[in-house]
Amino acid sequence: MWWRHCLDWALLNVPFYLQPILLTLSTIFFFFFAAPARRALVSNLRVVFPRSSAIANYFRAFRTLWNFAWTISEASNYKLTKIDYTYDIVGDDLLQQLATARGAIVLTAHMGSYDLGAALFAQKFQREIRMVRAPEPDSSSERHFAASLQQSGAGGVKVDYNTSGPLLSFDLLNAVRGGEIVSIQGDRVIPGVAYAEGRMFNHQISIPTGPFTLALVAQVPIFPLFIVRAGYRRYRIIVREPIVVERTASGRDEAIAAAVTRWCALLEEVVAQYWHQWFALLPVFENDGSI
Amino acid sequence: MARSEADAPQFYFALPRLIAALRHCNAARTETNWLEANVAGAAVMLVSYLALDRLCLGGAAFPRQLLFLLPLVLLTWIFWIIALYLNAQIIKLFRSFRMPAAVSNARAQSLLIGVITTGFACQLASDPSWRRGIGITWITAVIANLISAGLLAIFSRQNAR
Numbered sequence: 001m002w003w004r005h006c007l008d009w010a011l012l013n014v015p016f017y018l019q020p021i022l023l024t025l026s027t028i029f030f031f032f033f034a035a036p037a038r039r040a041l042v043s044n045l046r047v048v049f050p051r052s053s054a055i056a057n058y059f060r061a062f063r064t065l066w067n068f069a070w071t072i073s074e075a076s077n078y079k080l081t082k083i084d085y086t087y088d089i090v091g092d093d094l095l096q097q098l099a100t101a102r103g104a105i106v107l108t109a110h111m112g113s114y115d116l117g118a119a120l121f122a123q124k125f126q127r128e129i130r131m132v133r134a135p136e137p138d139s140s141s142e143r144h145f146a147a148s149l150q151q152s153g154a155g156g157v158k159v160d161y162n163t164s165g166p167l168l169s170f171d172l173l174n175a176v177r178g179g180e181i182v183s184i185q186g187d188r189v190i191p192g193v194a195y196a197e198g199r200m201f202n203h204q205i206s207i208p209t210g211p212f213t214l215a216l217v218a219q220v221p222i223f224p225l226f227i228v229r230a231g232y233r234r235y236r237i238i239v240r241e242p243i244v245v246e247r248t249a250s251g252r253d254e255a256i257a258a259a260v261t262r263w264c265a266l267l268e269e270v271v272a273q274y275w276h277q278w279f280a281l282l283p284v285f286e287n288d289g290s291i
Numbered sequence: 292m293a294r295s296e297a298d299a300p301q302f303y304f305a306l307p308r309l310i311a312a313l314r315h316c317n318a319a320r321t322e323t324n325w326l327e328a329n330v331a332g333a334a335v336m337l338v339s340y341l342a343l344d345r346l347c348l349g350g351a352a353f354p355r356q357l358l359f360l361l362p363l364v365l366l367t368w369i370f371w372i373i374a375l376y377l378n379a380q381i382i383k384l385f386r387s388f389r390m391p392a393a394v395s396n397a398r399a400q401s402l403l404i405g406v407i408t409t410g411f412a413c414q415l416a417s418d419p420s421w422r423r424g425i426g427i428t429w430i431t432a433v434i435a436n437l438i439s440a441g442l443l444a445i446f447s448r449q450n451a452r
Binding site for chain 1: 329335
């Protein structure tokens with residue numbers, strides 16, 4: 001939590017040209033001291049790059065952490081100073097579809113700047129977006145984050161926590177049926193959340209089924225969307241073809257399983273390209289002994 | 292969020308902005324240039340690292356300098372964290388004496404950082420070794436930038452009339 005206050009102070013007081021080098025030095029510091037995150041990154045990268053050496057994966061883990069530092073920093077910078085970013089869109093017509101949809105689910109991953117993206121989407125399209133996420137381990141850090149998100153999105157981003165229990169499901173269903181957009185990260189499960197088994201990079205991975213169940217019940221499309229950092233103050237918004245979850249003759253579970261399989265294939269494709277921005281700071285693959 | 296890049300400002304420092312102005316491009320200040328952000332910051336760190344290296348290790352042999360490479364990088368980092376904090380206190384003091392509000396804290400810090408780094412560069416410039424070149428390069432860049440800033444201010448006043 002203290003580091004978030006330091007970051008906010010630095011963004012307001014340190015000249016922009018000192019920020020990159022100080023950020024890099026800070027990343028080196030955290031890389032050595034944040035051992036659990038480092039180990040998780042290396043473990044996940046070992047799956048993405050099975051034929052790669054351990055040293056190469058440690059360098060990749062550092063690069064991922066460095067990108068993580070940049071996205072946090074730039075999201076905070078936007079909150080504090082409303083600085084300009086440039087962005088390009090892959091799937092512009094799909095983004096327009098999403099912006100005008102009467103109820104939709106945005107399915108994303110712990111990738112790039114999902115926080116900044118939500119805030120910018122809300123501002124650009126003047127649409128409220130409800131972001132479902134796991135709370136930060138530290139309550140004061142969570143309060144700081146929630147306040148930051150509110151400030152960045154000018155009130156257009158609402159945060160719901162996936163630890164809120166079954167009532168959250170009904171809230172989200174009402175929201176989506178009411179025409180709102182709900183954003184959920186679909187690359188990690190937390191204890192107590194319903195999940196299904198998927199496969200990525202020939203390894204088993206647990207995927208939360210909440211987004212797919214919600215899409216099935218509410219009969220709204222799921223838009224896979226990722227916001228990756230494309231350079232200094234530049235971002236790329238990637239929108240893929242919507243996943244439509246429809247009940248078939250085989251039943252509800254099969255419909256959800258098919259959607260999960262499709263999501264896993266898509267996520268694998270995006271992670272293979274943007275592995276350096278997949279901020280999976282916890283192990284996500286089931287360890288079958290090969291990791 | 293995004294703007295047309297056709298005539299967008301491209302530089303922060305006065306020298307490239309002067310060149311842009313002479314080429315009839317947008318000479319307004321911007322902080323979006325990644326090259327400036329990385330090169331200027333790296334230059335500040337390099338000059339201060341070399342100055343601290345000279346201060347701490349003097350004319351030590353190369354193997355000894357290599358041994359102390361990482362500790363000196365850490366020392367440089369810590370130096371700047373402390374310097375930025377002390378600068379912030381100085382700026383707070385100046386604001387109590389009614390320093391113009393139009394000068395942001397970051398710009399005021401930039402001025403103080405420039406002074407500190409130029410001080411380091413002067414120390415390097417008196418060194419008989421290859422470090423002298425680094426010091427002189429920094430001092431030359433600062434002088435060129437200051438002259439460019441002056442010229443831009445004159446052009447700006449002329450255009451305003």
